[in-house]
Amino acid sequence: MKKRIVSSLLVAGLLTGLQAGGDIGGVVSIENEVAPVEVVQAPVKVEVPKKVVVEAPVKKVEEKKGPSDFYVVAKGLYITGENADPGMGAGLDLGYRLTDSLAVELGGTFSKNELDISKKEASYKTGSLSLVYNIKATDSIGVFAKAGYMLEQVKANGLNNYDETESGALFGLGAEYAMSDAMAIVAEYDMSTIDKDDSSRGDAVSLGLKYNF
Numbered sequence: 622m623k624k625r626i627v628s629s630l631l632v633a634g635l636l637t638g639l640q641a642g643g644d645i646g647g648v649v650s651i652e653n654e655v656a657p658v659e660v661v662q663a664p665v666k667v668e669v670p671k672k673v674v675v676e677a678p679v680k681k682v683e684e685k686k687g688p689s690d691f692y693v694v695a696k697g698l699y700i701t702g703e704n705a706d707p708g709m710g711a712g713l714d715l716g717y718r719l720t721d722s723l724a725v726e727l728g729g730t731f732s733k734n735e736l737d738i739s740k741k742e743a744s745y746k747t748g749s750l751s752l753v754y755n756i757k758a759t760d761s762i763g764v765f766a767k768a769g770y771m772l773e774q775v776k777a778n779g780l781n782n783y784d785e786t787e788s789g790a791l792f793g794l795g796a797e798y799a800m801s802d803a804m805a806i807v808a809e810y811d812m813s814t815i816d817k818d819d820s821s822r823g824d825a826v827s828l829g830l831k832y833n834f
Contacts, residue, residue, distance in 0.1 A: 689834045690718040694807055696829025700732045705743060705821035708734025712827060716753065724753045726767070736777065736821055743783075745822045746774045749791050760799075767793035771813050775820050789814035797831060805831040 698710035710732025718724045728749045736743055751769025758764060771791040777783035795809035812824040 691834040692716045692718070692724075692831055693834075694829045694831045696807065696809070696827040698730055698732050699826045700734055700745070701823035701825070702734050703817040703821045703823040704737050705823070706735045706737065707823075708732050710745070710825075712747075712829070714829075722755050724755065726751045726753050726769070730825070732822065732825070734821065739777075739779070741777055741779045743775060743777045743821055745776075745820070747822075748772050751791060751793070762796065762798055764796045765794075767791070767795070767809075767811070771815070773813070773815055773820055773822065775822070785819060787815045787819045789816075803833050805833075807831045 692715075694712075694714040694716070696712045696714070698712055700708045700710060702708060710730055712728060712730035714726050714728040716724045716726040726749075728747075728751065730747045731745070733742060733744045735741070749769050749771040751767045753765050753767045755763050755765045769791045770788065772786060772788045774786045775783070791811060791813050793809055793811040795807060797805045797807040799805040807827075807829045809827045809829075810824065811827070815822075817823070
């Protein structure tokens, strides 16, 4: 009912304005208010590619091992002769290092010379056990002293089948030159307390090659 009354009033006012030739001033402009729209940006999910780690094969590096504590010396001998001519021979020493400076050494030699009086050939076999003390002068050069016990067998051909075994203390001095960690040249001078009346071997000078295992 109220809506009809309002509508009638509006129409009457409109007609009155038109009849008066005037502008339609009584028209009420009704504008719809538009509420501001808040634009919410949805979060964009960005996928980051995973880092691919390629493991390269690792080559195992073996630790280089140094020489062991064992060594061997192969040497040639020159024996000075006692009441005999000088002679030649060969020897072999097998050693084991107890410390950097001290070693124990087992040695053996074989040599020959000619007796002065009978001109018969004599042969000598020795075996020894010694302690060796080393001193390094430089990285390549070292000197050593040796002390131990030695057995010596003497045979003289044609001299009533002479065959005797004597023993005594052994002493030696020497030097070595290292060509590498494994190889060295060794020079040595040895003497013993064996009675010279029982042996014509005399002192010995040797030159040899040392190999560190």
